[in-house]
Amino acid sequence: MSRGTLALCAAGLLAAILYPLVVRGLAGAGVGVSANYLINVGMLVFFVAFIGQSWNIAGGFAGQTSFGHVVFFGTGAYCSTILHVTHGWNPWLAWPVATAAGALVGWAIGALAFRAGLKGSYFALITLAFAEVFRILANSVEFTRGGLGMLIKADQRPENFQFRDPMWIYYLALALCVVSLAIAWQLTRGRFGARLVAIRENEDAARALGIDVYTEKVKVLALSGAMCAAGGTFYAQKYLYIDPSIAFGVDKSVEMLLVSMVGGAGTVFGPLVGSLVLTAINEGTRSLASVVPALKNVQPLSLIVYGAMLILIVARLPDGLMGLFGRRKSGKRHDA
């Protein structure tokens, strides 16, 4: 990483840490903003960047485009919630178990799909199918309480993974996002990541150069599944309610894919940039619709903007917004 990039990262992190304090200060000084609303929006940016990064690691770096990533998200959300609500586990303890469950589901889907040699759109479709099967199962079996969903009893204590002050869940989302960035950054440096990129670019050549393509693909899907499941638990503990269409609904899959594609698939900061932009659009259109009466019935307006944006990005910026920064300067990145 060059000195300039490093300085930029440090500045960004500092700004993110100070952000809740600043908006509280502004609100306290009488500027007409709701501090908790803004902190909540910030939390969403980092949370969506985190689950987007989980997609990006498999879909962007390794080129294994999934349309059903929500299968891992829902696995994590249900796993920790069942352990917590039904079996009385502390949610902090249930979290790593849910993460491991996500890895297991990733490994299993990868083993099945990649052993069968599914690639490209076939792989995308099979992941979509898995997500739908999980959704229908969650709807019909007893231990998930079916379509009623699962309610987590509100008990706002930090040791219970619930926070009275939204600032703390904001910081938790930030921490997750930083961890995911570190993982992605490591992929740009190390052997595993180099192998994933080789597989994405050309599987035959990768195989010829000694890469066990099947194993690496299963590994990356397990890693991605673990991260996404960790996001699922976070979501459940933040909103204290999940049901099959929230936990396994296709819109979360699309969201993860979208932030990565918009920001730049296969780049470290792509999902974060994409999440910033999409959250801004989301909140912007929502407040626009509340101000302009004509737009009130056009709901959700954000989806229309998303769609238009995706068309633009795919047509004009195949490398996403990160592509705007141009090809990284040669040489600089290669300080070992």
Place this chain on the structure above:
Amino acid sequence: MLEVRGLSKAFGGLKAVDDATLDVRQGEIVALIGPNGAGKTTLFAAIAGFHTPDAGRVTLEGHDITGLAPHRICAAGMVRTFQITQPFAKIDVRENVMVGAWLRTGERAEAMRRAEAVARQVGMGDQLDQLGADLTVAGRKRLELARALATGPKLLLLDEVMAGLNPTEIAEIVDVIRAIRDSGVTILLIEHVMQAVTSLAEQVYVLNQGRMISHGTPAEIAADPAVVEAYLGHGAAARLARGAAHA
């Protein structure tokens, strides 16, 4: 070093390779030639693990590697290049070659050092920062060679690394290949450029319609009527001989 015995591979009803036998000894440069569609690339793919042979045996340094996965064969020290070049398009030459180098090291600094050394060895020292997609035909051929070499092979299978190159580029790559051999890597190559085959190879095998029809030194091969007929058609050798007698 490499022994291929009675190898056959069919696709549907077509016998692409039929009972092919071939030997490569340590330190040699061996060429595999034959008309278009003779089955050379299929034979390569079957040796390197990309196709599972229907029959026959492949051994590398005495170990049976028949039907092993390509990555295992690569780890065992034999690596192939592709006739239709397969660069990793969106990453630069250094990173392309590093993919090969990562096979023998987990250290980034070491992989990079190795990749750069190999890139210089094949004459790509000043193209390290170019994207795979931006290379010329000659550049892509060299990249194939560099990536394969970076895996630290004992035996290199080169599939038409000279096709599409101009005479200057061919002369350069012939020198590169000779230098690679002199550094201790054994080479088996498929080639159409006969001038290169003659100047490089100690042994030549000729494949025609899936069958090995001849092998020997380049001079012996050139004098073999079966080889001449394979290239110029049935009866050509006799006609040529008559023509020479008349002249």
